[in-house]
Amino acid sequence: MSVIVVGAGPTGLMLAGDLAEAGVEVTVLEKRAEESNLTRAFALHARTLELFDMRGIADEIVGQGYQVPRVRATMGGREAVLDMHHPESRFKYVLTVQQARTEVLLQRRAERLGVRIQRGAEVTGLDQDEDGVTLTVRTGEGERTERATHVVGTDGAHSVVRAQLGVGFSGHSYDTHIILADVRLDQDLPRAVNPFMGSDGVALLPPYGDGWFRATVWDQTRQAVPLDHPVTPDELNESLGRITGGQLSVAETRWSTRFLSERRQADHYRVGRALLAGDAAHVHSPMGAMGMNTGIQDAANLAWKLVAVERGWAPPWLLDTYEDERHPVGRATLRLTDLILRMAVAPAPIRAIRPHVVPRLLRNRKVSDRVRRLMSGLGVRYDRPVQVADTVSVGQRVDDLPLVSDGERTRLYELADPTRFTLLDATEAGYPAEAAEPWADRVRALHVRAELSEGADVLLVRPDGYAAWSGERPSADQVRTALNEWTGSP
Ligand SMILES: Cc1cc2nc3c(=O)[nH]c(=O)nc-3n(C[C@H](O)[C@H](O)[C@H](O)COP(=O)(O)OP(=O)(O)OC[C@H]3O[C@@H](n4cnc5c(N)ncnc54)[C@H](O)[C@@H]3O)c2cc1C
Known part of the structure; x- marks a missing residue:
């Protein structure tokens, strides 16, 4: 095997x-x-950092990166801000690394x-x-x-x-080749992922935090340049200057490439x-x-x-x-x-209305929350497999819940095991954790003090951090049925 x-x-x-x-x-x-x-x-987004956290390696990479809490888009002299300060996560930022x-x-x-x-x-x-x-x-x-x-x-x-x-691998290639480069700029930029949308292209400039920026430049006037043509400092400077309306110029480049972007899925x-x-x-x-x-x-x-x-x-x-x-x-x-x-x-008519529409859209909490959660991965949820019971919150991402386990204050992601289910048993008597003992090779049962989701006092969490099953004062048999459905017989 x-x-x-x-x-x-x-x-x-x-x-x-x-x-x-x-x-x-x-x-x-x-x-x-x-x-x-x-x-x-x-960049690493919050959900990826949460998965690293469950594996005990998040703090190491956070220490090597730069925490950027927002996206600040500039277009037609206006700004639109997308807040990436995720309230539901320990990682309230995009980590550039x-x-x-x-x-x-x-x-x-x-x-x-x-x-x-x-x-x-x-x-x-x-x-x-x-x-x-x-x-x-x-x-x-x-x-x-x-x-x-x-x-x-x-x-x-x-x-x-x-x-x-x-x-x-269905899909298509985009027409324009993208220029990617790590650059120093003559100007400073806010602590944000900084997209500049010009009339013939877009330049994205997230900071690494050490004076260097990643430039991703999509310049429609350069779309015919072959992929194997090296990017010259003059070309990069000219594109960046034009797209940002003269706001930015490049002081130094340490790496650059041209990249064919595609949209395809297996x-x-x-x-x-x-x-x-x-x-x-x-x-x-x-x-x-x-x-x-x-x-x-x-x-x-x-x-x-x-x-x-x-x-x-x-x-x-x-x-x-x-x-x-x-x-x-x-x-x-x-x-x-x-x-x-x-x-x-976008084509000219959309470019004309963009500076008025996008900032307003992103000020709408519902819209900005949806984009933020999609981009960060925090909004991913899965449908319930028809083979398992329908209980509250099946398929939802489980928060990094504060817990007391063995008399110690801790949190779920610290205890989580990425290869086993976690059964959180917040009942007084602890009978659900006992019922799970025969499955110990694949289920880690913890008798804890914790506020679980929506009235539940037992929560089964998948190894990848999504809810599998929950119960409010379930019988030991109901616990065993749920474990059987997800993990087979012991
Ligand atoms: C030039 C460039 C710039 C990019 N910029 C960005 C960016 O700015 N932001 C972003 O989010 N993403 C960017 N990406 C995409 C990002 O790098 C990928 O999404 C990411 O690397 C995917 O990881 P992966 O492990 O799936 O695949 P890869 O990182 O591509 O790893 C695949 C590995 O498989 C190996 N391999 C291939 N064929 C074989 C074979 N037959 N046998 C054995 N080994 C093989 C390759 O050598 C490689 O090491 C960029 C990609 C490229 C190429």
Whole structure:
């Protein structure tokens, strides 16, 4: 019983770490011989940080990043502000931090937990049968095969796993190439993600907090420039100056690239024993900084389900919920990033009304809350699988509840185990926690003092932090039924 993860990007490293934490044998095959040092994604959103918190690694990355509490868009001489000071989370900001640092964090965790990462190993072929998957792998020493019970393709936008499975990647490429660069500016900017929307493009400028900014520049006058043309300092300066109406100029550039943005999603996330996650499953514009975050959240959703299958206790429907739950999230991400982009590079009539409409829209609490929760991942909720009981809050994200456990004040995410369910038993007598004892290998039962959701005094939380079941003074039998539905017989 073993899993092979193809690709050591952030999605693959998160997934491999979780599998190893649960004791599943896991190998990561990565075609690059060297570790990545690319900047690429520049931000971690609150839900990703919450998932890191449940794994005890959030504080380390927060210490390396810069906390940015709002998005401040400038257009036609007006400003529109989106507040990212999330009241429901411990992480009340967007954390700007280079992708390479996130990868190092996840790689160290994976290695600590015993994951084997083989670099210079490129997957070129895939065959599956009833019992497992066989991969063809090309290395410096030649070609060989590897076999596993499950394979996950986290091998990025040009996924070989996806191609080998014959899964379509529906969507289209955007016309304009994006310029990405890390720059110092001659001017200072507020502590915000700063999009500037001009008449022929948009420039996004989040700060790293050390004087450097990530410039993402979508300049429609440069759309014919080939991808392999290096970005020159003059070109960047001219684009940025024009789009921001002369407000900004570049003092120094340390890294730049041209990037073809696409909007595509895999038609399926699962074919038999092979699964897709991260950029292999969805790609979209970098507006909103959601790509890497969505991939890491895919991994958190998939890992415990694969653990359940590998361990043999998964109900037959469980692994299918990965696609059922994450495909709609991917679709919503594509829609939101597309809408932001269309707003940013809109035709003239929309550009004329944009400075009047967007600030007003974002002042509407309902609208701004919806966008904020979508972007940060905090608003994700899942439908109840038909196979389980319908109780209050099934599928909702569970807050980082303050708890008293064993006489100590603590909080849910500190106690959470990303590979096991958590049963919070806030009854006086503690009989639900006792009833859960036979499931101890997959359910961590805690007798606590806590205010649980909407009158419930027992709450079953999935390993990825969503509510599975809740009860108000349930009988021990009702607790056992819920555990049976989600985690099989003990
Ligand atoms: C130039 C660039 C700029 C970007 N900028 C932003 C941004 O500003 N904001 C944002 O949110 N996102 C950005 N992204 C997207 C973000 O980087 C991705 O969403 C994120 O890296 C996805 O992680 P992943 O692990 O799913 O895939 P990847 O990070 O792509 O990792 C896939 C891994 O699989 C390996 N691999 C591929 N094929 C094989 C094979 N056949 N065998 C073995 N290994 C293989 C690759 O070498 C790679 O290491 C950018 C992407 C690029 C390319």
